Amino acid sequence: MRCTRCGGKAWIDLRRHNAAYCDGCFLRYVEEQVTRALRKEGMFALGDRVLVAVSGGKDSLALWDLLQRLGHRTAGLHLDLGIEGYSSLSRRKVEAFAAARGLELIVVDYRERLGVGIDQLYRRVRRTPCSACGLSKRYFFNAVAHEGGFDVVATGHNLDDEAASLLGNLLHWKTGYLAHQSPVLESPHPRMVKKVKPLFRLTERETAAYALLRGIDYVVEECPLAEGARSLLYKEVLNRLEQHSPGAKHNFLFGYLDVGRAAFREVEGTVDLRDCERCGQPTTGAVCAFCRMMELL
Ligand code: SF4
Ligand code: ZN
Numbered sequence: 001m002r003c004t005r006c007g008g009k010a011w012i013d014l015r016r017h018n019a020a021y022c023d024g025c026f027l028r029y030v031e032e033q034v035t036r037a038l039r040k041e042g043m044f045a046l047g048d049r050v051l052v053a054v055s056g057g058k059d060s061l062a063l064w065d066l067l068q069r070l071g072h073r074t075a076g077l078h079l080d081l082g083i084e085g086y087s088s089l090s091r092r093k094v095e096a097f098a099a100a101r102g103l104e105l106i107v108v109d110y111r112e113r114l115g116v117g118i119d120q121l122y123r124r125v126r127r128t129p130c131s132a133c134g135l136s137k138r139y140f141f142n143a144v145a146h147e148g149g150f151d152v153v154a155t156g157h158n159l160d161d162e163a164a165s166l167l168g169n170l171l172h173w174k175t176g177y178l179a180h181q182s183p184v185l186e187s188p189h190p191r192m193v194k195k196v197k198p199l200f201r202l203t204e205r206e207t208a209a210y211a212l213l214r215g216i217d218y219v220v221e222e223c224p225l226a227e228g229a230r231s232l233l234y235k236e237v238l239n240r241l242e243q244h245s246p247g248a249k250h251n252f253l254f255g256y257l258d259v260g261r262a263a264f265r266e267v268e269g270t271v272d273l274r275d276c277e278r279c280g281q282p283t284t285g286a287v288c289a290f291c292r293m294m295e296l297l
Contacts, residue, residue: 056090059156082117129225179268
């Protein structure tokens with residue numbers, strides 16, 4: 001197999017693009033996909049301050065590495081969720097990554113800040129682990145970005161993540177989520193920071209291949225609290241479709257973004273935001289969902 005670009009020995013084949021690349025041309029392909037995502041979706045420009053949410057997994061570390069290589073001004077944000085036997089490993093990987101490259105890293109330690117880790121918190125507030133965790137993550141991503149004067153928060157969601165979440169939202173006709181399913185969420189309020197997903201044009205296999213080529217040491221283990229059965233099933237279904245017709249996953253997601261997204265946004269309309277009485281963050285009610293959750297602790 002020959003590299004589609006330079007004719008050298010190919011290292012990876014990308015059936016959906018009907019292409020194969022050597023390692024050097026693959027790295028260029030990945031950079032081009034991210035640059036295209038940034039430009040086409042208007043995510044951010046050179047000089048903007050980008051807060052990269054880094055869990056310690058391959059996608060978020062690959063994203064931080066890529067943005068640095070492309071010359072962007074970044075800092076990492078790691079949430080140490082305090083999950084026994086898992087969070088300390090994730091934190092060590094992120095800290096080692098940042099230290100080796102001399103990058104700024106902000107860590108929010110849940111046990112110090114909230115008094116408990118997520119593995120305790122979700123039980124006490126009677127939520128599922130991922131619901132309590134997801135709510136707290138959204139809160140801290142925004143709070144830290146706003147306090148630190150960042151222009152944008154970037155997360156490592158890839159094409160597989162986005163396609164699986166689109167399938168889940170469509171199967172249950174979650175119109176509110178569908179309206180917000182986008183690689184860019186503009187800031188609707190001065191204290192709500194813009195959110196972007198620069199890896200949405202790359203598949204999970206491609207981000208893993210990038211991390212491997214770049215020698216990135218990441219956490220391979222899954223979170224022990226993951227309720228991922230459903231999203232894994234959606235990914236499996238989409239992978240089967242992809243095997244049958246390469247490009248199916250890409251077309252599903254990009255077709256939605258081109259055609260469906262605007263329609264759902266129209267249905268949902270806009271919401272009025274005001275300041276949370278407790279923490280001051282923007283919310284639709286008097287007290288934000290995070291503060292309401294924390295009252296139950
Ligand atoms: Fe949090 Fe759930 Fe992700 Fe674990 S799997 S880090 S609990 S959202
Ligand atoms: Zn609040």
